[in-house]
Amino acid sequence: MRAVLARESGGPEVLEWTEAEDPRPGPGELLVRVHAAGVNYIDTYRRSGVYPMPFPHVPGVEGSGEVLEVGDGAPFAVGERVAWFSARGSYAELAVVPAAEALRVPAGVDLDTAAALPLQGLTAHYLVRSTFPVEAGTTILLTAGAGGVGQLVIQLAKARGATVITTVGSARKASLARDAGADHVLVTEGMDLPEDLPAAVRALAPRGVDVSFDGVGRDTFDATLACLRPRGMQVLFGGASGQVPPFDLQRLNALGSLYVTRPSLGHYVADRAELDWRADELFGMLRTGALRVRISLREGLAAARSAHEALEGRATTGKVILTA
Numbered sequence: 001m002r003a004v005l006a007r008e009s010g011g012p013e014v015l016e017w018t019e020a021e022d023p024r025p026g027p028g029e030l031l032v033r034v035h036a037a038g039v040n041y042i043d044t045y046r047r048s049g050v051y052p053m054p055f056p057h058v059p060g061v062e063g064s065g066e067v068l069e070v071g072d073g074a075p076f077a078v079g080e081r082v083a084w085f086s087a088r089g090s091y092a093e094l095a096v097v098p099a100a101e102a103l104r105v106p107a108g109v110d111l112d113t114a115a116a117l118p119l120q121g122l123t124a125h126y127l128v129r130s131t132f133p134v135e136a137g138t139t140i141l142l143t144a145g146a147g148g149v150g151q152l153v154i155q156l157a158k159a160r161g162a163t164v165i166t167t168v169g170s171a172r173k174a175s176l177a178r179d180a181g182a183d184h185v186l187v188t189e190g191m192d193l194p195e196d197l198p199a200a201v202r203a204l205a206p207r208g209v210d211v212s213f214d215g216v217g218r219d220t221f222d223a224t225l226a227c228l229r230p231r232g233m234q235v236l237f238g239g240a241s242g243q244v245p246p247f248d249l250q251r252l253n254a255l256g257s258l259y260v261t262r263p264s265l266g267h268y269v270a271d272r273a274e275l276d277w278r279a280d281e282l283f284g285m286l287r288t289g290a291l292r293v294r295i296s297l298r299e300g301l302a303a304a305r306s307a308h309e310a311l312e313g314r315a316t317t318g319k320v321i322l323t324a
């Protein structure tokens, strides 16, 4: 098969479109013909060495496609359309997917959308439904509201009746966050974040927000923490700008008995029932039009390098997929 290989840890330039050995499915696994791979931050963290990985490896945990072969005990059939978020090596023409975490793509959902939804959708779902159960009357602060996870968090939080305040990096991204349903959009370009963001948020929510969903990390963490109400929750769910350095827990006391969590998707799809609950709600909302997935960039697999550059360079506004 043809595949993208990350030869060694480094920048996007270590990604190479090349020949690779066909993967073989083991028990409980599916061999799929990849239709499209979803591009995610985790792929860049693994490529750059933030998350340790063996090299060379085929990047990509997410995608959609058609089942070609079924390993022993996997409850799927050849020809079924599936999507996934936890495979090793989706940037390829063929991939092996653990059946325990494969999702059947419902009729009416196209395979581009199916590749775009799982990882960011399940993440947005667990953040809003489980990490901090958002409901009518909740006020949330969100970073990067025009991003992939961001646009989905806005839609899910609005569907629960919350008030959504979000940041975006530049004025041109503001309309996308508004289209997704954000009530208030704060443009961070030119801001002195630790000073200006809390002031802008407290002008809208004087006591502070109930929860802050921060996926930008190093550049925004102090500023978003300072926007919380007493006993509010800081949810650090990523580090698009870099990882947050070690943190003095005494600060939580001084800032109002705050909570901080650093969640990960794997812990929120702990068993098949929890995964199905989240996936069924997301696909259900897609089918009724209550949820929209915006594909920002769609390229062939061979363009993985420029796709990583765009994602890390803040140039994307929604999902990035690579078609096989």
Ligand SMILES: NC(=O)c1ccc[n+]([C@@H]2O[C@H](COP(=O)([O-])OP(=O)(O)OC[C@H]3O[C@@H](n4cnc5c(N)ncnc54)[C@H](OP(=O)(O)O)[C@@H]3O)[C@@H](O)[C@H]2O)c1
Pocket: 039, 040, 041, 042, 119, 120, 123, 144, 145, 146, 147, 148, 149, 150, 167, 168, 169, 170, 173, 215, 216, 219, 237, 238, 239, 240, 241, 242, 263, 264, 265, 266, 311, 312, 313, 314, 315, 316, 317, 318
């Ligand atoms: N914990 C989990 O389970 C989980 C699962 C999936 C994703 N995530 C995390 O969610 C976050 C968002 O992921 P995504 O795929 O949806 O990406 P994304 O939000 O579409 O892209 C990242 C955005 O972060 C903002 N940003 C601010 N400063 C940045 C900087 N210095 N470098 C790069 N970006 C910067 C940019 O938006 P602005 O220009 O508007 O600021 C950029 O577009 C990532 O941190 C990712 O790791 C976590």
